[in-house]
Structure formats: C-alpha cells, structure tokens
Amino acid sequence: MIARRDAGARPATPQDRSARALWQAYRWRWGRRRLLARALAKRRQLRVVADRTSSIAPGAVLAFLCLRNEAQRLPYLLQHYRGLGVDHFLVVDNGSDDGSDALLSGEPDISLWRTDASYRLARFGLDWVTWLQIRHGHGHWCLTVDADELLVYPFWQTRPLPALCHELARRGRSSMAALMLDLYPKGRVGDTPYRAGDDPLDRIDWFDAGNYTIRRQPGQDSLWVQGGPRARCFFADAPRRAPTLNKLPLVFWNRRHVYLNSTHAALPPRLNRAYDDDGGEQLSGALLHTKFLDQIVTRSGEERLRGEHFANSALYDRYYEALTENPTLWTPQSTRYRGWRHLEALGLMSRGGWI
Amino acid sequence: MTVGFIMLCHDALERAAQIARHWAERDCPMVIHVDSRVSAARFRKFRDAVKDLDNVAFSPRVKCEWGGWSLVSATLKASEIMLREFPQAHHIYLASGTCLPLRSVSELKTYLAERADTSFIESVTTADVPWTKGGLDSERFTLRFPFSWKKQRFLFDAYVQLQRRLKFKRRIPYGIRPHMGSQWWCLTRRSLKAILEDPRRREFERYFQRVWIPDESYFQTLVRLHPGRVESRSLTLSKFDFQGKPHIFYDDHLQLLRRSDCFVARKIWPQADRLYTHFLSGDDNSTNLAEPNPGKIDRIFAKAIERRTRGRAGLYMVSRFPRAEYDNGRTCARYSIFEGFGDLFHDFPNWLHRATGVRAHGHLFGPDRAEFADGQRVYSGALSDNPRLRDYNCNAFLTNLLWNTRGERQAFLFGPRDTQDIAGFFAFDPNAEIKVVTGAWAVPLFQSDAPFSEIRREAARLQKIESAHLNLLRGPHVKARVSIWSMADFVEAPLEPLQGLVEDTGTWNARKLTEAPRMKELTGFGQFLQNLKNEGMNPYMMGDFPSGDGPDVEKPDIRKPYIVR
Numbered sequence: 001m002i003a004r005r006d007a008g009a010r011p012a013t014p015q016d017r018s019a020r021a022l023w024q025a026y027r028w029r030w031g032r033r034r035l036l037a038r039a040l041a042k043r044r045q046l047r048v049v050a051d052r053t054s055s056i057a058p059g060a061v062l063a064f065l066c067l068r069n070e071a072q073r074l075p076y077l078l079q080h081y082r083g084l085g086v087d088h089f090l091v092v093d094n095g096s097d098d099g100s101d102a103l104l105s106g107e108p109d110i111s112l113w114r115t116d117a118s119y120r121l122a123r124f125g126l127d128w129v130t131w132l133q134i135r136h137g138h139g140h141w142c143l144t145v146d147a148d149e150l151l152v153y154p155f156w157q158t159r160p161l162p163a164l165c166h167e168l169a170r171r172g173r174s175s176m177a178a179l180m181l182d183l184y185p186k187g188r189v190g191d192t193p194y195r196a197g198d199d200p201l202d203r204i205d206w207f208d209a210g211n212y213t214i215r216r217q218p219g220q221d222s223l224w225v226q227g228g229p230r231a232r233c234f235f236a237d238a239p240r241r242a243p244t245l246n247k248l249p250l251v252f253w254n255r256r257h258v259y260l261n262s263t264h265a266a267l268p269p270r271l272n273r274a275y276d277d278d279g280g281e282q283l284s285g286a287l288l289h290t291k292f293l294d295q296i297v298t299r300s301g302e303e304r305l306r307g308e309h310f311a312n313s314a315l316y317d318r319y320y321e322a323l324t325e326n327p328t329l330w331t332p333q334s335t336r337y338r339g340w341r342h343l344e345a346l347g348l349m350s351r352g353g354w355i
Numbered sequence: 356m357t358v359g360f361i362m363l364c365h366d367a368l369e370r371a372a373q374i375a376r377h378w379a380e381r382d383c384p385m386v387i388h389v390d391s392r393v394s395a396a397r398f399r400k401f402r403d404a405v406k407d408l409d410n411v412a413f414s415p416r417v418k419c420e421w422g423g424w425s426l427v428s429a430t431l432k433a434s435e436i437m438l439r440e441f442p443q444a445h446h447i448y449l450a451s452g453t454c455l456p457l458r459s460v461s462e463l464k465t466y467l468a469e470r471a472d473t474s475f476i477e478s479v480t481t482a483d484v485p486w487t488k489g490g491l492d493s494e495r496f497t498l499r500f501p502f503s504w505k506k507q508r509f510l511f512d513a514y515v516q517l518q519r520r521l522k523f524k525r526r527i528p529y530g531i532r533p534h535m536g537s538q539w540w541c542l543t544r545r546s547l548k549a550i551l552e553d554p555r556r557r558e559f560e561r562y563f564q565r566v567w568i569p570d571e572s573y574f575q576t577l578v579r580l581h582p583g584r585v586e587s588r589s590l591t592l593s594k595f596d597f598q599g600k601p602h603i604f605y606d607d608h609l610q611l612l613r614r615s616d617c618f619v620a621r622k623i624w625p626q627a628d629r630l631y632t633h634f635l636s637g638d639d640n641s642t643n644l645a646e647p648n649p650g651k652i653d654r655i656f657a658k659a660i661e662r663r664t665r666g667r668a669g670l671y672m673v674s675r676f677p678r679a680e681y682d683n684g685r686t687c688a689r690y691s692i693f694e695g696f697g698d699l700f701h702d703f704p705n706w707l708h709r710a711t712g713v714r715a716h717g718h719l720f721g722p723d724r725a726e727f728a729d730g731q732r733v734y735s736g737a738l739s740d741n742p743r744l745r746d747y748n749c750n751a752f753l754t755n756l757l758w759n760t761r762g763e764r765q766a767f768l769f770g771p772r773d774t775q776d777i778a779g780f781f782a783f784d785p786n787a788e789i790k791v792v793t794g795a796w797a798v799p800l801f802q803s804d805a806p807f808s809e810i811r812r813e814a815a816r817l818q819k820i821e822s823a824h825l826n827l828l829r830g831p832h833v834k835a836r837v838s839i840w841s842m843a844d845f846v847e848a849p850l851e852p853l854q855g856l857v858e859d860t861g862t863w864n865a866r867k868l869t870e871a872p873r874m875k876e877l878t879g880f881g882q883f884l885q886n887l888k889n890e891g892m893n894p895y896m897m898g899d900f901p902s903g904d905g906p907d908v909e910k911p912d913i914r915k916p917y918i919v920r
Contacts, residue, residue: 158607177673210736210759213748239747281666284674331733347670353663
C-alpha cells in the first residue's frame with residue numbers, strides 16, 4: 001500500500017449548472033439571509049443568565065440546546081455529552097419553571113440564556129440558537145440537539161467528539177447525519193418510572209429496526225426520512241405528516257450557516273449532503289430519542305394546549321390525544337438496543353470506513 | 356551498533372517529545388525536525404522537554420509543504436546531521452511525531468542486526484502498481500508541478516491538463532527508474548550515505564524538486580542506484596483510506612496493533628492515552644523475534660474501504676441513498692414474485708413454503724393490508740401491514756422487508772388487484788424472479804357471486820392493469836428474470852413449470868416435487884370466459900381456453916350457477 005494513492009488531479013465532479021439549479025441556489029441564498037436576519041432580530045428576546053463564553057478555547061466542540069422544563073433529563077444529558085467531550089454548552093431556557101435553570105446556571109461549562117417568548121414564533125427555538133451560533137459557533141464543530149436526544153456514533157465510547165470531528169474534517173466533510181431513533185419501553189409508555197440522573201436506556205430500550213422510508217428532497221439536496229414507532233402507531237392514516245427523523249446534529253459552523261427546519265436540514269444545501277449517493281456509505285450516527293419516558297403522558301396534554309410544537313398544531317391534536325391515552329408502542333417485532341455495533345449491523349448508522 | 360531515528364514533527368509536540376524521550380533513553384540517537392510553522396514558543400518548550408538527553412539533536416527548521424520538496428529537504432538535512440554526529444547508528448529510521456513504537460527497541464535492534472545490510476523501504480516502479488484511479492502516477496515524474504495541490508487546486512489541475520494537452524514531458528535524468536513507496540523508511544547507514552554523497556546529487560535534487568510528492572519517490576528511487584539489499588516494504592504500519600489520507604489509530608485499536616507485530620505505527624490520535632501508556636511501558640528486554648505481520652490489519656482496512664466506497668447492497672439509510680439509476684444492488688437479496696398462482700391454487704404460499712422452505716407471503720401489496728406470512732400484523736423490523744403506510748413509499752417497504760429478513764429467501768404473491776407502483780421497482784431489479792400465469796385473476800371472479808355486470812366491469816379493469824404490467828415486464832430494460840405462462844397453457848400441464856419453480860426458488864437440496872398444490876375447481880371456466888365475450892368483453896389474457904367445457908361438462912353437479920341474462 002502506498003500513501004496518497006488517489007490524491008491526483010481531481011476527477012471532474014458533475015455540477016449542476018443549469019439555469020434552474022442556479023436560480024434555486026440563488027433563492028436558497030436569500031432564504032438563508034432572511035433566516036440570519038430573523039435570528040438577528042430575535043436576539044433581543046434572549047436575556048443572559050450566565051455568560052461564560054469567554055472560556056471557549058479555539059477548536060472547542062460546542063453544544064447548543066434549547067429547552068423547556070427538562071430537569072428530569074438534564075443530569076443524564078449533561079453527563080452523556082460531557083463524556084463525549086463537549087467543551088461548552090450554550091443553552092436557551094424557554095421559560096422553564098421546574099428548576100432546569102437552577103441546574104444549569106451554576107455549571108462552569110454552561111452559558112445560559114433565558115426567554116419567555118414564543119417557541120413557535122422563534123422557528124421552534126431555532127432563531128435563538130442561530131443567534132448564539134452566529135456569535136459563538138463560528139469556526140467550531142457545533143452539536144445542536146434537543147434535550148431528549150442522545151448522540152451515539154461509531155466507537156463513541158472510545159473515541160470522543162474531537163476525534164470524530166477530526167475524522168470528518170480529514171474527509172473534507174462539514175456535517176454528519178444521524179437517524180433519530182425513537183426509543184420506547186416494553187409496555188405502556190407511562191408505566192415505567194424514570195428518575196432524574198438514571199440512564200434512560202435502562203428504562204426505554206426498544207426501537208423499530210427496519211421500517212424507515214427515505215425520499216430525496218431535491219431542492220435542498222437532503223434526504224427525508226420518516227417511519228419508526230410514531231409513524232406506525234399515530235400517523236398510519238396520514239404518513240406524510242409523520243415526524244421527520246433525519247438530523248444533522250454535528251456541523252462545522254460558519255456564521256453564515258443556518259438550520260432550515262429544526263436540525264433536519266441546513267443552508268447552504270451542501271451541508272445536507274451528508275449521505276453518499278454513489279453506493280458508498282458515509283460516516284453517520286444515531287440520536288437516541290428519549291421522548292417516550294413516563295412524563296410524556298402528562299406532558300402531551302400540556303403541549304397540546306400550548307400549541308407551540310407544530311406550525312399547524314390543530315392537525316396534530318390526535319397525536320397528542322393518543323399520547324395522553326398512555327399507548328403501547330412495543331410490538332413483538334421491536335428490537336432491543338444493544339449498542340452502536342448492533343445499530344450499525346442493522347444498517348441504521350454506518351462507520352463509513354472509519355475503523 | 357544501534358538504530359538512529361529521524362523524526363519529522365509539525366503537530367502534537369507533547370507526544371513527539373514523549374516518543375523522542377522513549378527512543379533516546381534506550382540509546383537510539385535522535386535527529387528531530389520541527390516544521391518552521393510551529394511557533395517559537397512551542398518549539399522552545401519542545402526543545403526544553405528533551406534538553407537533558409545528549410543523543411537528541413535538532414536539524415535546521417524548514418517550512419514543510421504537503422507534497423512538496425521541503426519534506427525531502429528537511430529529511431536530507433536531518434540525515435546529514437545523523438550521519439555526522441552519531442556514527443554508532445547502523446540503521447537510520449525515518450519516523451514522524453505521530454508514530455508510536457509497538458515493539459521494544461531491543462527487538463528492533465535485534466531484528467535489524469540480523470539484517471545488517473538490508474534497507475527497508477517500499478520501492479515499486481510506477482508501471483507495476485495497480486493504483487491508477489484517475490490519479491497521477493507516472494506523470495508525477497514527467498510533468499511540472501509549480502502549484503500547491505492543497506491551496507491552489509484549480510491552478511494545479513489546470514496546469515496538469517495544459518501539459519497533457521501540449522504533450523509536455525520532462526526528461527528523466529539518465530540512469531534512474533522512478534520508484535514510489537511509503538514515505539517512512541529504514542535505511543542502512545551505507546545506503547543513506549551513498550545517496551547523500553552521490554556525485555550527481557545536485558542533478559537529482561534539481562529534478563526531484565519539480566516532481567510531485569517527492570517524499571514518496573526521492574529515496575525510493577535513489578536507493579535502487581546503490582549496492583545493498585532492498586526489502587521493498589516499510590517497517591512502519593501506515594494505512595490509507597480511499598482518499599489517500601492516512602488512517603488514525605485510537606485506543607480501541609490496542610489489540611489489533613499488538614497482534615500486528617509491526618515495529619512502529621502511524622498515525623496515532625494524540626489523545627489515545629491507553630495506546631501510549633501501553634506501548635511505551637512495554638518490557639525492554641522482550642525477545643519476540645516475530646516478523647511484522649500486518650496482514651490482518653490490511654484485510655480489515657480493505658474491508659473498511661469497500662464499506663466506504665461500495666456500501667452494503669440494498670441498504671437505504673441516512674448516509675447511504677444511491678441514486679435511482681445506480682442499480683448495482685437495489686435490494687439486498689434474491690426474492691420471488693408469483694403472479695396468478697394465488698388465484699389458481701388453494702393456499703399457494705403455504706404449499707410453496709413446504710415445498711421450498713422460502714418465506715412465502717400472501718399479497719404483500721394487496722389492497723386491504725400487507726399479507727405477511729402467518730397472518731402477522733407487524734413483521735420483521737416492526738414493518739406495519741397498514742396499506743397506507745406501505746403505499747406511502749412502497750419501494751422502501753419492499754427494500755426494508757428484504758433487508759430486515761436477509762438470510763431468508765422471501766417470496767410473495769402479486770396481481771392486478773395490488774398496488775401497481777411497486778412493479779416499476781422490481782421489474783428493474785436483477786434480484787427479482789417473477790413468475791406469471793396470465794389471466795388467473797379471472798378465477799376469483801369466476802367463483803364470485805357478484806352480479807355479472809359488475810364482474811364484467813371488474814374483469815375489464817383487471818385485464819387492462821395486467822396488460823400494462825406485462826408490457827412493463829416484456830420491456831427491453833427489464834433486469835428481473837421473468838417467466839410468463841398463459842393460464843390455458845399452465846393449466847394443461849402444470850407439473851413441469853411447478854417443478855422448475857421449486858428448483859429456481861428452493862433453498863434446500865431436496866428439490867424433488869413431492870406434493871403438488873391443489874388447483875381450484877375450473878369446471879365451467881371456459882363457459883365463464885365465453886359469457887364475458889358474449890357481454891362484449893374480450894378476455895384474451897388467459898390464452899386459448901376451449902369455449903365449451905370439454906370433458907368436464909359431464910360433471911354438472913360442481914357447476915356453478917351463472918347469472919345469464
């Protein structure tokens with residue numbers, strides 16, 4: 001074997017230069033600027049609680065979070081991501097009243113902002129996060145997750161995030177895709193009590209292994225993944241409305257980047273190209289979604305009344321209704337979580353040649 | 356007699372200092388080159404960290420450019436110092452700051468002492484290597500490369516193109532045959548000295564300054580000009596991914612590295628504490644005389660490259676979604692589709708399962724639900740039988756089913772009553788094996804009690820769908836293996852096609868047909884078709900059924916009552 005075997009004259013990559021594609025690119029450019037401007041305008045809604053961003057070193061891996069009433073999940077969440085090597089957390093607290101802010105404001109590696117403004121009108125919190133990313137994310141690998149998402153990726157126990165980011169950078173990638181994997185308990189979702197600080201995987205460790213549907217979103221060069229237990233149980237009659245499950249949690253941030261809808265897609269569109277369309281496999285991870293811990297049943301009623309989670313909330317009334325009825329997501333064909341190697345073997349994530 | 360190390364560093368200097376100390380304390384002289392882009396303060400810190408070692412020297416600092424001459428130049432300067440200052444070094448080993456010794460120094464010394472006149476340097480002629488994937492190989496030596504590949508890629512590419520077009524070629528100096536190989540070598544003092552003191556060194560240097568990536572060809576070429584045994588392999592374990600960039604070793608590679616019996620590995624992740632602690636605290640007096648054996652690592656890395664470039668066939672996921680026209684593996688395994696068989700035979704899936712061992716489903720794409728085998732509502736991988744979920748993306752439904760059940764051959768029924776969209780997928784899938792009995796969809800109509808006008812309408816509709824479907828299957832670009840019988844032909848001699856079907860589908864060796872499936876009662880079917888004709892519809896898909904009932908007419912008791920207006 002010899003070094004740098006293919007590092008030769010670059011093969012011509014077919015680039016779409018049609019008028020249509022250029023027009024599309026131009027429109028995304030303005031869309032991106034509009035979103036940046038929105039974030040700039042919404043920055044006034046944020047009030048500093050604890051700003052420790054001066055301690056962010058060059059090359060640090062940052063985590064951005066926007067949350068509300070997550071005192072139960074936070075202890076384990078912080079433990080998980082600190083273990084992965086996140087250097088600094090930048091958190092927006094959207095009106096918590098369960099003591100989440102007290103958990104966060106005292107920590108040396110957390111900067112905290114608070115706002116009581118509408119989550120929905122701030123593009124589900126993205127405007128606030130985008131502003132923080134403009135200010136602090138530039139030139140860093142940025143992890144943007146929700147409080148109920150635990151990122152795992154190939155070799156995560158032995159290779160911390162800096163190693164992963166270095167590997168992605170070495171491959172010339174600036175983003176990594178992850179499948180959001182809904183975890184649920186065996187039995188009714190509200191019947192397995194969870195205590196703050198516990199590993200959620202001790203309580204909910206079942207998932208759907210092979211019912212995900214993927215289609216391409218040609219305009220923004222991204223994929224659209226749906227499926228999983230929520231599509232199976234709540235959206236069987238309207239599969240199109242089932243939740244989107246592909247995410248781009250890890251991006252090498254530039255202050256001109258912006259997330260488009262939640263963290264499912266980003267602009268510029270090249271960030272969405274975290275997949276291989278030539279038959280190969282790119283490096284990817286999974287976001288273990290701990291939504292279905294026991295509080296979901298009580299919280300769903302509350303969320304439905306707040307109507308802050310979907311642009312067209314009325315359409316999702318039945319979804320919330322079903323959740324408040326303490327449903328069972330488990331089936332005999334569910335798969336039990338046995339670690340990332342198992343997920344990789346099932347084809348839900350890939351090491352993409354990273355060994 | 357000992358081995359001297361030349362170490363090139365530009366990053367992770369703390370680790371480099373640690374390694375330098377490890378070797379120097381075990382009586383291996385070191386000459387260290389630090390990239391001049393490293394700040395003066397960091398360099399000072401590095402130098403101070405090894406100040407107490409009197410067999411460590413620093414060579415003049417050069418700004419190293421990837422793929423440029425500067426790396427060779429730095430190596431040459433360091434080599435001169437090594438030969439001048441440390442006459443006890445019998446072999447000279449070129450290493451980098453991110454290298455890690457995997458075996459003790461005493462083992463390396465013993466190994467080299469036994470091969471005192473052998474240089475270990477990978478050195479292969481450009482003509483004899485298979486890695487010409489659109490990259491540059493022999494052109495490395497015949498074109499000029501004034502632009503940086505990393506920073507001025509456009510100019511680099513354009514200039515290469517221009518020279519190709521103008522058919523420009525540099526003259527290779529007389530007497531040398533270009534060789535290439537890994538940058539990391541271990542030369543005997545004699546070979547290195549001969550290269551450095553070659554009377555034509557100026558001429559060679561002038562030539563190689565314009566060669567692309569000379570650090571992989573300068574020593575590799577010149578070592579061949581001088582006497583001394585050359586073993587064309589590197590003692591440093593260094594793996595590259597398909598983009599030609601070096602792989603990095605992490606803590607979890609400990610066992611792999613240990614078993615490789617290689618002397619030195621690169622690159623090591625600087626924070627891989629476990630690797631550094633383990634390999635630097637090894638027994639100094641060990642006497643393992645094993646040959647380096649990177650074979651296992653080679654295989655693992657070859658597999659990884661394949662995973663990255665070719666992926667797992669039939670898998671669709673967030674980081675693998677082949678374009679539609681990429682048809683090398685639409686699905687992950689072979690499967691069978693039976694059209695018409697379900698209508699013609701009683702309980703065909705169960706018979707098929709008994710006869711061949713395949714997992715036989717009913718109408719997976721049926722209008723009411725996905726009829727999974729054994730009537731299951733949720734199938735492997737939590738695949739739901741809900742028809743709306745299925746039809747939302749029926750291609751994904753099929754690829755998911757096949758992926759979830761890989762290792763077990765799948766078969767299912769299909770017909771004109773089912774969701775037709777999927778046909779456009781499996782017809783172009785080489786994994787699909789399709790057996791069709793045309794016109795059999797009329798059997799359930801024949802047995803139904805519905806008003807004849809409805810039956811007639813339904814027959815016309817199904818026939819239209821099947822006709823379009825057959826046009827698709829008979830198209831020129833179909834990749835599936837398709838066999839088609841008309842119902843009349845099939846009913847006349849069903850055993851032979853059934854035997855063939857079992858042989859094609861079967862997963863075990865006992866392929867002798869022991870039990871035929873039970874065909875539905877067809878007495879009066881010919882008359883039924885005639886009735887359709889009489890109503891002005893032309894049922895042609897079934898082939899030539901005798902319009903009368905032939906010999907069956909003698910059994911009037913089974914005959915169905917027809918509504919004949």
